[in-house]
Amino acid sequence: MVKVFVNGFGNIGRRVASAFSKDKEIELIGIGKYSIDERLDEAVEKNFPLYVPENMRLKFKEAGFSVSGTIREGIAQSDIVIDAAKDGFGFNNKIDLYLPLNKPAIFQGGENRDGIKKVADIIHNSRVNFNDMFRRKYVIQGSCNVSGIGRIMQPMIEKYGKEIERYDITLIRRWADLEDKKVVKDSIEWDQNPHHQEDVKSFIQAKLYIEAYKVPSRMMHVHQMTIRFEDAAPEIDSFLEVYKNEFGVAILSNVSGTGDIRMKAMDLGFEYGDTNMVHIHTDATRKQDDTLKIVYSDDQTGMVIPENHLLLQSILFGRSKNDAYNRTDAIFDMQKKRRILESEFKG
Numbered sequence: 001m002v003k004v005f006v007n008g009f010g011n012i013g014r015r016v017a018s019a020f021s022k023d024k025e026i027e028l029i030g031i032g033k034y035s036i037d038e039r040l041d042e043a044v045e046k047n048f049p050l051y052v053p054e055n056m057r058l059k060f061k062e063a064g065f066s067v068s069g070t071i072r073e074g075i076a077q078s079d080i081v082i083d084a085a086k087d088g089f090g091f092n093n094k095i096d097l098y099l100p101l102n103k104p105a106i107f108q109g110g111e112n113r114d115g116i117k118k119v120a121d122i123i124h125n126s127r128v129n130f131n132d133m134f135r136r137k138y139v140i141q142g143s144c145n146v147s148g149i150g151r152i153m154q155p156m157i158e159k160y161g162k163e164i165e166r167y168d169i170t171l172i173r174r175w176a177d178l179e180d181k182k183v184v185k186d187s188i189e190w191d192q193n194p195h196h197q198e199d200v201k202s203f204i205q206a207k208l209y210i211e212a213y214k215v216p217s218r219m220m221h222v223h224q225m226t227i228r229f230e231d232a233a234p235e236i237d238s239f240l241e242v243y244k245n246e247f248g249v250a251i252l253s254n255v256s257g258t259g260d261i262r263m264k265a266m267d268l269g270f271e272y273g274d275t276n277m278v279h280i281h282t283d284a285t286r287k288q289d290d291t292l293k294i295v296y297s298d299d300q301t302g303m304v305i306p307e308n309h310l311l312l313q314s315i316l317f318g319r320s321k322n323d324a325y326n327r328t329d330a331i332f333d334m335q336k337k338r339r340i341l342e343s344e345f346k347g
């Protein structure tokens with residue numbers, strides 16, 4: 001059994017803790033919680049041992065919660081930490097906790113790979129560099145958008161390689177997650193320097209240009225990817241064949257927008273309403289001369305959870321990718337979810 005500590009119990013941490021606790025190879029030592037709020041009800045209901053900052057211990061006890069120890073004590077008992085802190089907080093966690101306690105850690109996509117607050121040298125994308133993660137101590141799991149782009153680009157590169165000249169992606173990003181309390185601002189905002197481009201280029205070498213816009217929605221991201229070929233672009237049907245057996249990619253038709261998929265996932269009882277995948281939309285995919293335009297949506301909150309699970313298997317066990325995919329599928333039911341979604345949204 002591998003002992004895992006999940007530091008942070010927000011949108012990502014709660015999903016990681018819930019999924020990892022179903023894996024018989026994993027002993028969830030506990031979760032790190034920093035504030036007293038309604039999220040604690042879920043932790044209590046699921047029997048996740050609670051670890052809190054030293055200076056909050058008394059407050060949690062006074063509020064009626066049973067505390068198993070301090071966050072430092074939780075990490076000390078673990079073999080690896082999944083850091084699921086707010087963007088940028090992972091750096092201090094590494095300096096204050098993981099380095100002094102000599103513990104490996106997986107960070108999330110809001111952390112830096114460059115500059116003074118860098119937490120790791122490498123970003124993981126299971127479809128691209130899974131095999132390079134073995135025995136690494138610190139790795140960043142790419143953000144949802146970055147994970148989705150790797151899942152879409154890598155199979156295409158393997159099939160068409162040098163036939164492709166360049167890729168242009170417009171990311172249309174959701175404003176907040178479903179469970180976020182923050183107000184969704186009625187505005188379309190642009191990102192002057194989207195981190196996604198350099199993040200993807202750290203593991204895929206390609207002529208790639210990314211623009212990002214944030215829109216007032218809580219329901220997934222949409223990517224419009226324009227792929228320019230040297231000669232004529234392939235027919236859409238043969239292009240889509242590339243994804244027929246791709247892990248974590250569904251091919252959907254008759255979807256009018258991201259809300260359709262999220263609501264369907266909720267109706268179908270997928271945990272947290274997550275599909276954990278990207279969905280290529282055939283209705284919005286077009287070909288003209290040397291150019292193919294594809295549109296896919298990316299389940300922002302669910303996407304990176306199986307990626308964290310795969311990464312852990314690479315770091316700690318050096319498993320083969322196929323073996324890891326099978327084990328991850330057994331926890332997340334990704335193939336089954338894909339089949340269901342494809343039969344719900346067919347042409």
Ligand SMILES: NC(=O)c1ccc[n+]([C@@H]2O[C@H](COP(=O)([O-])OP(=O)(O)OC[C@H]3O[C@@H](n4cnc5c(N)ncnc54)[C@H](OP(=O)(O)O)[C@@H]3O)[C@@H](O)[C@H]2O)c1
Nearest residue numbers: 007008009010011012033034035085086108110144300301
């Ligand atoms: N949300 C997404 O769709 C998404 C997708 C992919 C990647 N990510 C990345 O995943 C990371 C977490 O995002 P999120 O959406 O889960 O954020 P979130 O919902 O705001 O949750 C962040 C959590 O961090 C906790 N926290 C506060 N100080 C901390 C510390 N020093 N160490 C550890 N945890 C601390 C907070 O605890 P309390 O609540 O107890 O105060 C909160 O539960 C970010 O890097 C983000 O970029 C997010």
